[in-house]
Amino acid sequence: MSVQVFGLPVSRGVAIGRAVLVASSRVDVAHYFIAADQVEAEVTRLHLARDVVSVEIETLKNELPDDAPHELAALLDVHQMLLHDEESLTKPTREWIEERHYNAEWALSAQLEVLARQFDEMEDEYLRERKADVEQVVERVLRALSRGNGAQHDPALSARDFAGEDPLVLVAEDISPADMLQFKRSIFTGFITDVGGRTSHTAIVARSLDIPAVVGAREASRLIRQDDWLIIDGDAGLVIVDPSPIVLEEYRFRQRQGQLERERLTRLRHKAAVTLDGQRVELLANIELPEDTAAALEAGAEGVGLFRSEFLFMNRDGHPPDEEEQFVAYRAAVQAMRGLPVTIRTVDIGADKPMDRSSANEMRHENMLNPALGRRAIRWSLSEPAMFRAQLRAILRAAALGPVKLLVPMLSHISEIRATFDCLNRAREQLRQSGTPHGEVTVGAMIEIPAAVLILPVFLRYFDFVSIGTNDLIQYALAIDRTDESVAHLYDPWHPAVLHLIESTIEQANSAGKAVCVCGEMAGDPEFTELLLGMGLRSFSMHPAQFLPVKQRILRADTSRLAAHVEAVMSSDEPRLASLARSSPALRREMAA
Ligand code: PEP
Ligand code: MG
16 A cells, blocks of 8 residues: 655655664665676675574574573573574575575665564564564574675665666664765665754765755654655655555656756856856855765866865764874865865764763763764864864865865854964964965854854954855754754754844855855755845855756846845745745735735
8 A cells, every 4th residue: 555754855856765773773784786697696705694694593502601590501502593584584595695686784784674673563562572573583584694795895885886786775773964965876776764954964975975865754664665766856745655656656757857857957057156147156066075076076066165064073982083084085175176265164074973882871861962062073083182182283284285274163262263373373283383284274163153143243253264054054053953854944054043144154254254165055055045145145055966956047137136135035034934035926915916
């Protein structure tokens, strides 16, 4: 029976494919296809790992102390039995490998999801609780597989190499931003998560992949089963499970239309972003990793407007990258951009971007019921000065190789501004004393907290430029946790207060002759292009995938005629409707009435 699940739209377009359910704790399990001639070796790898675990369990049992409760030995027997359960575990896992060409880890976790669902539906409480045992057994085999490794992973193989294979959609309760990153070159054609808001960092990374995604779909991972056919309507935030043939056909049609529209837009790729009245607009790229510069250049970016350096710090088992490793990463980005400016934002760790799973748990305990208001971004950097200076030195060293701008996130206090410059001066002095080559940087502040807008003249005195982080500015202005889907309906970029904060920042920066950019998600949303242009913005930073629709709006805009539009939107109680009315005479008449 077909079911519809509603969530929040993250990334536009339509995806159609089979569900791959992944438990949040196992999202980092490798998912890749193996070539046909590797199937046998992969099955052997699976069997070897199973044998290793079997010996492990047997050893554990033999080494149990004499006074151990006898239930423990019985439990280990149950684990041994589950491990060798041909019908439920071994055979179906083998089939995922043989028939679908999944790698062993993926095959195993796919089968685990199937079993977990069966256990959840059992009436008998005792049997239901055996789910935890199956999970433990599978975790052991997964660990044995990763220790034994030996996998023949050819990263070049993707779903497209398996013409006969169905496209795949990833479904998980939650995916961390770092885990999302590993899907950058993945086999999935769409993503669905139960939790998350439109501008949660998971959603931002999903959007950068430019494939349809829905977050905050609450019940999705419970309702959807492994292998179900799914449609993701990324524009509406809708997921259709097990669609009827008619609905499927309708969406296939929309998918083709979307594809044609994208192809049409690619013609704009090499066009300069200039408005009808000759205003040049700078389009910069938001990146997470140095290798994203390739997509930035391909899209025609004039530089990097936001390098979210915290992604270098994630999933490192508590060992953040040292100065040298960071320098190598920043140098790679600077060199790849061939003389175009690279804006490196100092680490914005915390909130929904924990360094790794253990620090996520730590954060939960460290009074951080709402980590968005806690020790995040510059607050974290200033509380770890040695680490902060190491990052600043790495950035200054990269600046010897090309134009680098330094961007500081989440500032609100003047004392933080001073402390930041103190750290920067000390980092520079350390490099000078050690005779390490380094360059100069221009320094900018992210405007993400309403307090910063209210004391903007101070910021403009200290900084060379400002960059408006609308994702956080909205979160902090409206007191809405941007990752919490239960208040997502209140997260409103069209809120008049938000628009006034943005307008005021642009106006003050322009009057002071300081550069101003928007690097939050609003910059990449074509709905806002005219409004931001009308407010005087000439520098937009967004994921390269968002360039063309925004550029199309820029090319059609006449800034000399936008003042009335800004006035209409800013004076309206319904700014979004007032904005839409611009292109809809009927709506304009209705609003006037
Ligand atoms: C923002 O807050 O708008 C921003 C660009 O920073 P981030 O999304 O990484 O918090
Ligand atoms: Mg931010």
